[in-house]
Amino acid sequence: MDDLLELRQGIDEIDRQIVELFEKRMEISSRVAGYKIQTGKKILDKGREEEKIRALKQMTDDDFNRHGIEELFKQIMSMSRKLQYRLLAEKGVTGRLAFTQVENMGFDHARVVFQGTDGAYSQRAMETFFGEGVSSFHVDTWRDAMVAIQEGMADFAVLPIENSTAGIVSEVYDLLVEFDNYIVGEQIIRIENALMGLKGAELADIRTVYSHPQALMQSSRFLAEHRDWQIISIRNTAVAAKKVVDEQDKTQAAIAGKHAAKYYGLHILKDSLNDDKSNSTRFIVVTNQKIYRKEAKKVSVCFELPHESGSLFNILSHFIYNNLNMTKIESRPLEGRNWEYRFFVDFEGNLSGSSEKNALRGIAEEAINMRILGNY
Structure with missing residues (x-):
């Protein structure tokens, strides 16, 4: 039987040699970076790396070792590239990011667009970020908001991007890729949903509830207690509140923020509906310029x-x-x-x-x- 101590000593000696060879390789990599700085060559040479890994894999007949060698040298080459990127940065060869640092974003005199209608959480996020006196208007969809800033009808747009309970707003992520617009700020708003209806209505009167899909999801436990209600998704919580007011049907209710109830003069039938009492939504502030602050x-x-x-x-x-x-x-x-x-x-x-x-x-x-x- 092999002696475990001797085996470990053998591994220790091999590891010491690996470290010495790794340092030698990285020293040569730094000299390669110097050559690339002088000649303007790119750091990543994918063809060269693939050719090198193929050659290294052929040095063993063991399938397990062949796979291990591929993974090992992919990481060694990755570390080599990162060293070269760092050396380029130290020499001032950082490349241009096409973003401009500005002292003032112009938030004080901005025209801002948000999706939904008066009383929406997006409006609340906008007023928290820009101030209640901000010049603003609302549009029907998040795409409309992105078009408005792209075409210069507004300086900034306020869009929800993530809820702490329901997760990301996937459409907004996709719009950030589609449009040439950029994030310059964020605002987190506590979500405090309530069930609201017409004045004089009681909980027992309700037969239909309207709200945004995420608000319905965030209130799922409460809604599960009222299986006889018809639950209808609508594009915005404030639009749901406005619908109840416009239709004047006491059997209808909306799930929306308490500020929407105040704005539309609705009666709160049930407060604090959120399954998660710490529920919050993160909003982003977007513009059509590549700018950032110090x-x-x-x-x-x-x-x-x-x-x-x-x-x-x-x-x-x-x-x-x-x-x-x-x-x-x-x-x-x-x-x-x-x-x-x-x-x-x-x-x-x-x-x-x-x-x-x-x-x-x-x-x-x-x-x-x-x-x-x-x-x-």
């Missing part, structure tokens, strides 16, 4: 990746290597490409920072495509 502290990006093993890990390692804290990742399916996805990532940082530029340069070179959605 104090911006979050960056949002999206990218597509090669449909192959390890591609997402390699991309995300740019955040790790540059000591950047990733705060969120989401995926959305790619149209016309079954089971392939676009990834959305938020991370802490500012576009003027060298670590942020370094990470974004690496992602831009290694992803199929990458887009910065904003710094705010």
Whole structure:
């Protein structure tokens, strides 16, 4: 029987040699970076890496080791690229991000668009962010809001992007890709849904309830107690409240924010409907300019990746290597490409920072495509 201590000593000696060889390889990689700085060559040479891995795999006849060698050298090459990106950044070769840092966004004198109608949570988010005296107008859909800022009818749009209970607003994520508009701010609003009806109506009178699908989802436990009610989805909570007022039918009720009840003069039949009492929605402020402020502290990006093993890990390692804290990742399916996805990532940082530029340069070179959605 082999002696365990001797075996471990053998592994320790091999590991020491691996570390020495890794450091030698990285030193040569730094010299390669110097050559690329002088010649303007790209860091990633995908053809060269693929050829190299094929050659390395042929050095063993063991299938298990062949797979291990492929994974090992993919990571070694990834670390080599990250070192080269860092050295380029230290030499001032960071590339242009096409975003301009500004002192003043112009929030004080802005014209703002929101989706829905008066009394909507989007209006409340807008007034919290810009102030109650802001010049504003509302449109029917989130797409209409994106068109309004793209065409200059409004300076900014306020859109919901994520609810703490119901999750992301997938259509807004897709619109951020479709339109050439950018995030410059965010506002989190506490969601406090209530059941409201006409004055004089009682809970026993209600037969039909209207609300936005997410508000219905957020109130599912309460609604489950009233299985005889007809539940109808509608495009906005405030639109639901307005419908009850317009139709003057005491058997109808809406689930909306308490501010909507006040705005439309409705009677609150049941307060605090949320399944999760800490329920909140995050809204983004969007404009058609690539601008950010010096104090911006979050960056949002999206990218597509090669449909192959390890591609997402390699991309995300740019955040790790540059000591950047990733705060969120989401995926959305790619149209016309079954089971392939676009990834959305938020991370802490500012576009003027060298670590942020370094990470974004690496992602831009290694992803199929990458887009910065904003710094705010």
